[in-house]
Amino acid sequence: MPNADDPQGKTERFQTMRLASVGIEMALAVIIGFFVGYWLDERFDTSPVLSLVFLALGTVAGMRGLFRAARRALREEQRRSRGKEP
Amino acid sequence: MRKALASALLGLVLCFSGVTELAASPTDTTGEAAGCLGDHWSFFDVVAPALRQNLCGMLGTSFIEGEPVTQGVHIPMALLVSLVCVFLALLTRRGIAKSKDPVVPDSHFSVRTFFELLIKFILDTMTSVMGEKRARYHLPFIAGLAVFILFSNLAGLVPGLLPPTESLNTTFALATLVFFATHIAGVREQKAGYLKHFLGPIIKWYALPLMIIMFVIETISHLVRPMSLSLRLMGNMVGKHKVVTIFLGFNILFVPLPIMALGLLVAAVQTFVFCLLATIYLALAVEHEEDHS
Numbered sequence: 001m002p003n004a005d006d007p008q009g010k011t012e013r014f015q016t017m018r019l020a021s022v023g024i025e026m027a028l029a030v031i032i033g034f035f036v037g038y039w040l041d042e043r044f045d046t047s048p049v050l051s052l053v054f055l056a057l058g059t060v061a062g063m064r065g066l067f068r069a070a071r072r073a074l075r076e077e078q079r080r081s082r083g084k085e086p
Numbered sequence: 087m088r089k090a091l092a093s094a095l096l097g098l099v100l101c102f103s104g105v106t107e108l109a110a111s112p113t114d115t116t117g118e119a120a121g122c123l124g125d126h127w128s129f130f131d132v133v134a135p136a137l138r139q140n141l142c143g144m145l146g147t148s149f150i151e152g153e154p155v156t157q158g159v160h161i162p163m164a165l166l167v168s169l170v171c172v173f174l175a176l177l178t179r180r181g182i183a184k185s186k187d188p189v190v191p192d193s194h195f196s197v198r199t200f201f202e203l204l205i206k207f208i209l210d211t212m213t214s215v216m217g218e219k220r221a222r223y224h225l226p227f228i229a230g231l232a233v234f235i236l237f238s239n240l241a242g243l244v245p246g247l248l249p250p251t252e253s254l255n256t257t258f259a260l261a262t263l264v265f266f267a268t269h270i271a272g273v274r275e276q277k278a279g280y281l282k283h284f285l286g287p288i289i290k291w292y293a294l295p296l297m298i299i300m301f302v303i304e305t306i307s308h309l310v311r312p313m314s315l316s317l318r319l320m321g322n323m324v325g326k327h328k329v330v331t332i333f334l335g336f337n338i339l340f341v342p343l344p345i346m347a348l349g350l351l352v353a354a355v356q357t358f359v360f361c362l363l364a365t366i367y368l369a370l371a372v373e374h375e376e377d378h379s
């Protein structure tokens with residue numbers, strides 16, 4: 001149970017909110033990657049090579065964000081459970 | 087310290103109003119694109135009927151597609167909200183200056199106690215994310231953001247006023263501030279070592295191709311942050327406003343009230359999420375690479 005001097009419930013809530021942003025970030029990474037590639041394609045007249053490359057990079061960025069958030073959450077979870085049992 | 091806080095708040099809010107105004111114009115295109123603002127009358131249509139046309143004329147054409155700007159009510163709204171924030175900050179400051187012992191809080195609920203509670207809550211939240219020292223250093227920025235966004239969101243519940251955060255221009259201006267603030271804080275804290283954040287796990291000469299790819303990927307994931315911050319805030323405010331509009335359309339007394347109560351919740355939660363994420367981004371930027379790999 002959360003109480004005043006033990007912010008355990010609090011950190012859990014923060015974690016939830018942080019993880020709530022993973023979905024939108026993943027989607028936006030793909031979109032931004034594509035549009036950066038599209039813009040570069042128009043500049044250098046290399047359509048559609050750079051669009052595809054940056055689409056792939058954006059997807060990787062999205063996956064990496066998801067992976068990083070998951071690892072962070074997992075580590076925090078471990079730290080919490082370690083704190084619980086002395 | 088409280089005094090310093092109040093004046094810092096004031097300065098920041100003033101800055102924000104300027105920045106919001108400057109950054110407000112670019113992405114604004116047509117009513118459909120911007121989506122929401124100005125599709126019903128506002129307070130400013132009564133006080134200054136030609137205000138919108140004049141503003142749009144001053145803003146000229148937008149950066150996207152070069153179309154003329156047709157929406158602009160979020161700018162006077164943001165200014166109004168900033169003025170309210172400044173006024174409340176001044177009231178708080180006066181309250182602190184007048185009291186005999188500034189450490190003792192007021193015995194009743196006042197503007198001062200409201201701000202004290204709010205800023206204490208923000209400081210506690212920040213401390214749990216980034217530690218006491220850094221939290222105190224970054225408090226004025228995040229608290230300024232929080233106060234501005236909170237009052238902007240709440241303005242949406244006053245009939246005749248439109249929340250400035252309902253326009254992507256305002257929210258994107260705020261998110262851009264966060265974007266620059268994180269990178270400036272990172273460079274200040276670690277100097278050139280900040281670049282390591284962008285170069286992936288292996289930093290050796292033979293891993294140069296990997297480092298280049300990681301640099302692009304990291305850049306994309308950093309660009310995503312202001313987008314997601316601004317889109318989330320704007321989307322929630324537009325959604326809330328639309329639902330309230332629909333329930334108002336039933337023309338039954340007291341029916342929209344539960345939705346407006348929900349709107350209070352949305353306003354507070356979205357402020358909290360924006361500031362929490364901004365704090366987390368700051369914390370990620372200032373901590374060293376080995377801490378978060």
